[in-house]
Amino acid sequence: TxxxxxxxxxxxxxxxxxxxxxxxxxxxGYCKSNWLLNKSYCCSQKYSDKNGIPKEFLEEQCVLDGHWNNYSHPMVGFATYGILSIAYSTIASFLIFKFAxxxxxxxxxxxxxxxxxxxxxxxxxxxxxxxxxxxxxxxxxxxxxxxxxxxxxxxxxxxxxxxxxxxxxxxxxxxxxxxxxxxxxxxxxxxxxxxxxxxxxxxxxxxxxxxxxxxxxxxxxxxxxxxxxxxxxxxxxNPFRNGEVVQFEVRYNENWRLGEIPVFIIIGIFGGVYGILMKRMNIFWINFRNLYFKDHLQLEIFFLTIITFLLSYFNSFLKFDMAESMKILFHECSLTDNNENSIWDHDLCTVTNDTDHHWSLTFITCASLLYALVIRFILVVVSYGCKLPCGIFIPSMSIGALFGRLLSILIVKIFSLRPGTIIEGSYAVLGAAAALTGMTHLTISCVVIIFELTGAFNHIVPTMVTIGITRLIMDKFDNGKGIAEDMCLFNKFPFLEDEPPIRLSKDIRGEKIIAHDIMTFEIVCLKETMLINELRIILQNNKFSGFPVINKDKEVVCYVYRQLLEHIVLQNLNESIVDLTKLKHLDYVIKSVMFINKDDNILLIHDIFNNLSPKLVFVQDNFKLVGLITKKDLIKFEHDQFIQLNGEIANQFNFSESLIK
CATH class of the missing domain: 1.10.3080.10 (Clc chloride channel)
Structure with a gap:
């Protein structure tokens, strides 16, 4: 399996x-020999004998030799880019709304x-x-x-x-x-x-x-x-056609310096601030969408595609795929013409390697990076959560990489650093790591993902410092949750926190919350042996999802789910007798029942559900059954308490049972 x-x-x-x-x-563009091939496959066929040469060099040479043709006329390129972008999103939205x-x-x-x-x-x-x-x-x-x-x-x-x-x-x-x-x-x-x-x-x-x-x-x-x-x-x-599985392989020949630690801290602070702003603004936009666009979601995708196309086409950092733009941002600039990295003759490298201080090129490059940073941030806010398949990790990393590269240029120019003093591409990697942590609230896995994604193993300490600062900012000024937990709450999913809710241990009057405050009082019990007709009447008169089975001494022996009881009623005659203690359907019968006292604290109840994972617990008073608490009961109660303590503004995360069974 x-x-x-x-x-x-x-x-x-x-x-x-x-x-x-x-x-x-x-x-x-298109492949001259076979228009069905993408650029990687088209170029790898023509230069299959040149092993060890970077993929980027082969693709650049492929364009120069005419094997891959970019659209020559500007209007043709502009129209093709826009039409295909709209066509892709339209087809995707149609398939989703129509079929899945x-x-x-x-x-x-x-x-x-x-x-x-x-x-x-x-x-x-x-x-x-x-x-x-x-x-x-x-x-x-x-x-x-x-x-x-x-x-x-x-x-x-x-x-x-x-x-x-x-x-x-x-x-x-x-x-x-x-x-x-x-x-x-x-x-x-x-x-x-x-x-x-x-x-x-x-x-x-x-x-x-x-x-x-x-x-x-x-x-x-x-x-x-x-x-x-x-x-x-x-x-x-080998879909990347480079013989490797490292997506953004970088070759940083120089190591980092102790004097760069303040810069790492700045990048970490950016990651924390970005995570807080992005989560709050995105949740605000999703709420706005649900209020005003819920009947026009396909139209929203159509206009979102057009706006994204118009804002991105004329900026080199936004026009290309985010993975392609991050390759440029991550790359170390070459200092010599014979270096294999010299293929990256980009304005980013021209600015930082130029010692003559051409401020016009510096201003244009920084303005382009800043524009890309702001526009991508806004577009991610309004795009994540639309009715298309969407993730937010790579977009966040792209935003962090833009910030890191912009910061590296500013540092080089402000302090008049010689070329090679710092590794500009490493700041982009650290920015990507900080932004990823800011969105996910994860640490160890983010560090390892960045290393495996880039191969930048000599920057372990800077990455750990940056991610650590980001995590500290998130813990201090945010709710301590990543985007996934926030979306669980926003989408009204039943989400029980791992840590006991100490802040909810007392109600708004300051009184201790106990099981008696949470439990369901109305309980319909079944006898060990019952007529099918009696069972049918109980099911018709009650809509509970399950029923406890008690013996002659009024002790609970098991709990049976409604689905199994309905199946038994349909399969047997009215005058038949069924012994509910002998049912063997383990997925629908709970035989190891758990009891708590009605005076037990909510913190203990929370720990029981989290650590022992019961479906429900029975509440007793002097060994007499007085109620029961399900996991949904506890979650709903904690949510209601949260609203009482934090005001109605918290009600945007309203609990809903309609989405679960």
Whole structure:
């Protein structure tokens, strides 16, 4: 099963990378020998004998030799770019709205909820949704809308894990076995989106694991195995056509200096401020969209594509795919003409290597970077959350890279530094790392992902310092949650925090909150043996999702879910007698029931649900059953308390039970 999941995810990721690159390249030009080839494949065919030469050099030479033709006439290039961008987003939105609405969005918040024991809509992990997501993802990225592929990659990879697991053992597999395969699939999705296998494993344990689904050796091995297989398949198919799986390989020959630590701190502060602003502004915009655009979401995508195209086309850092622009921003400028890095004869390098201080070129380059930084920030705010497959990790890294590169130029010019004194590209890498941490609130996995993504291993300490500062800023001035947790709350998902809510241990009057304040008082109990007709009447008169079964001494012996009782009623005659204590359907019968006292504190109840993971607990008073508390009851109560303590403004995160079972 694991091998099949890994191979499938690796093949899908490779195909999507090839398609995404083709859709992006055809907006700018075409292969002279075969218009169906993207730029990487077109150029690699012509220079297959030149091993060891950087891919960027081959592609530049490919254009000079005429094997790849960019559109020569400016109006043709402008029109082609705009028409294809609109066509891509229109086709993607049509497929999603027509066939698979759950293919929209990133998917990580829904997966977090599913891994915490709440069953989301079954269509979310369905084959139809997975296929539509895989089709629309490269179209969305190529349309130029400022979203990434990481969240959608986690979604389709997790869906593959679910589908193959259910196909392999549709009956015998329990929730915890399925959840481990979901974790492993998610790890594969992150690993292949970033080409970072170890980072993918760490990501799922830092982001998706909780006290409900805990870290264990079995889950770690499954994650490791699937990421290993997936990356191997990526290496074999070689979609980047460079023989490597490192997406943004850099070669920093110089090491960092102690005097640069204040700059690392500045970049870390930027990451924290960016994360706070981006999350708050994005949630505000999504709320605005839900209020005013909810009946015109396809039209919004159409106008968003046009606006993005018009604002981005004439700026070199916005016109190209975010991955391509980050390659430029990450790169170290060459000091000699015979260096293999001399292919990067870009204005960024001309500005920093020029000792004659041509301020006009410096001003134009800095203005271009600043424009790209501001416009991309605004476009990410309004793009993330639209009804297309969308992630926010790569867009955030792109914003951080723009800031880091702009800061490096300012430092070189303000302090009149000689060329080679600092590594300008490393500041872009650190900016990307800080922005990624600012959005995810993760640390270790972000450090490892950046190393695997760039290969910049001699900048371990600067990356750790930068990410540490970002995390401190987020902990001090934000709610301590990443974008996934915030979207769980905003989308009204039932989200139980891992840490006990000490701030909610007392109500608005200052009185201690106990089980009696939270529990459901109305309980309908079933006897051990019942007539089918009696059971039918109870089900008709009550809409509870389950019922406790009590013995002659009024003691609870088990809890039976409604679905099983309805099935029993349909399969038996009215006068038949059923013994509810002998039911063997483990997914629908809870035999290990848990009791608490009505005076137990909410902190203890929270810990019980988080660490022991029961579906519900029974409340007793002097060994007499007086009520019960489900996980949804606790979440709803904590949310209501949060609103009372923080005011009605918190009600934008209103709890809803309609999305879960």
């Amino acid at each position: 694991l091998l099949c999941i890994g191979v499938t995810i690796g093949a899908i990721a490779s195909i999507l990378q090839i398609l995404t690159e083709y859709f992006n390249n055809v907006k700018l 609405p759950f293919a929209a969005g990133g998917g990580i918040p829904e997966i977090k909820m599913a891994l915490r024991g709440f069953q989301y809509n079954p269509d979310f992990f369905s084959l139809k949704t997975t296929i539509i997501k895989c089709i629309t993802l490269p179209l969305t990225i190529a349309s130029g809308i400022n979203v990434g592929k990481e969240g959608p990659s986690v979604h389709y990879a997790t869906s593959v894990g679910v589908l193959i697991s259910e196909l392999d053992s549709p009956v015998s597999q329990n929730f915890f076995q399925l959840s481990e395969n979901m974790l492993a699939g998610a790890a594969g999705g992150v690993a292949l989106a970033f080409a970072a296998p170890i980072g993918g494993v760490l990501f799922v344990f830092e982001e998706l694991c909780s006290n409900y689904i805990k870290f264990n050796i079995t889950a770690m091995w499954k994650c490791y195995f699937i990421t290993m297989v997936g990356i191997t398949i990526l290496k074999i198919i």
